[in-house]
């Protein structure tokens with residue numbers, strides 16, 4: 507009875523289903539058989555589940571295809587953007603707070619060239635660096651890469667040493683093009699140095715300013731890392747102030763150096779997007795070119811302000827470090843201002859921070875003309891020295907304020923130094939006018955005397 511009922515049910519299903527048509531086709535006999543067996547094995551509910559599963563699988567497959575397709579497209583577009591960075595004729599910039607565009611081919615401008623490297627640089631800073639990554643980052647920054655052999659030849663087999671820093675030795679080199687450069691070779695055992703190498707390449711690839719030492723190449727070859735900079739023939743400010751060199755920096759040159767450094771820092775703080783904090787400003791990191799124009803060097807410890815949220819271990823150079831940074835571990839642009847204040851006092855006094863400069867400054871700050879006692883004695887005799895040195899010392903004092911937010915911004919410092927320079931120039935002009943007047947009077951008197959003596963010789967009566 508039960509089986510009869512089920513047979514009736516099955517017949518009804520066959521009559522209502524498309525299978526009933528199949529069984530009437532002559533060629534569909536075997537298909538009918540298969541479907542009939544299948545129908546017996548699988549319930550209607552199972553068919554629904556199978557249908558949904560197949561549908562889902564196809565859906566996931568299509569979604570994955572779309573997802574990976576978009577990722578691949580984005581990656582390709584990003585890499586194309588990176589490689590185009592240096593060929594672009596105009597780049598977005600922000601100079602002193604104003605948005606604008608500038609020709610990237612102009613070599614010396616008060617401008618910032620911002621490119622798509624920031625994210626790449628950050629990505630590389632987060633993950634540890636594989637050799638391939640280093641090469642990719644450096645080449646993406648558009649800086650030419652040299653082989654070990656090129657550098658070996660340019661430095662006459664590493665014999666032209668200029669000096670030695672924490673990073674390693676620095677050599678003078680003449681490249682195949684005839685360009686004279688300085689090559690910093692990273693000591694192979696230095697992990698700190700490797701991180702600094704990475705920072706320098708990623709930052710200097712995008713920062714270009716006439717008051718920053720330009721990175722002109724790099725080398726990652728034979729397990730060695732080298733940075734190639736424009737050559738600064740007059741060495742560092744520290745060596746000129748404290749070294750054995752016969753060359754004495756005049757007051758004029760010192761004022762210009764102060765202004766150059768302030769422009770370099772102004773570019774980092776107010777021009778670069780995001781702003782860059784140098785973190786190791788000191789007289790040894792200020793280099794001078796053949797015209798005695800100053801440029802800021804050594805960006806190994808620098809950080810983009812946006813990245814600088816976390817507290818890291820104390821870094822910098824004793825004597826230049828902001829006391830607020832030492833107590834809070836928080837480095838801001840105002841910590842750079844503090845270090846710059848120390849450099850300004852070095853220019854005025856030629857006293858190194860390691861020789862108790864701070865104690866002298868504190869003593870001098872007790873009276874308005876206190877700075878006169880700590881002036882670099884070698885400058886005595888220079889015109890307007892005392893007045894201008896006092897003005898520069900006032901600016902330097904403000905930079906050293908113990909409360910960081912009460913220190914001036916670098917823009918304000920630049921303006922104040924410019925004013926001293928402008929006043930000096932206008933005084934020089936007035937003085938030279940006065941000198942010219944005197945010279946003219948002297949000449950006229952001389953000429954009249956000659957005329958008189960001629961007339962006297964001819965016995966011509968002289969009328970007054």
Ligand SMILES: Nc1ncnc2c1ncn2[C@@H]1O[C@H](COP(=O)(O)OP(=O)(O)OP(=O)(O)O)[C@@H](O)[C@H]1O
Nearest residue numbers: 669670671672673676688735736737738741742790
């Ligand atoms: N671009 C350059 N042109 C000419 N000389 C350079 C250049 N870069 C560095 N030097 C010289 O090489 C020497 C070492 O410089 P480096 O920057 O490695 O160390 P430092 O700044 O003296 O010390 P530290 O590494 O502790 O900051 C210095 O005498 C410096 O004047």
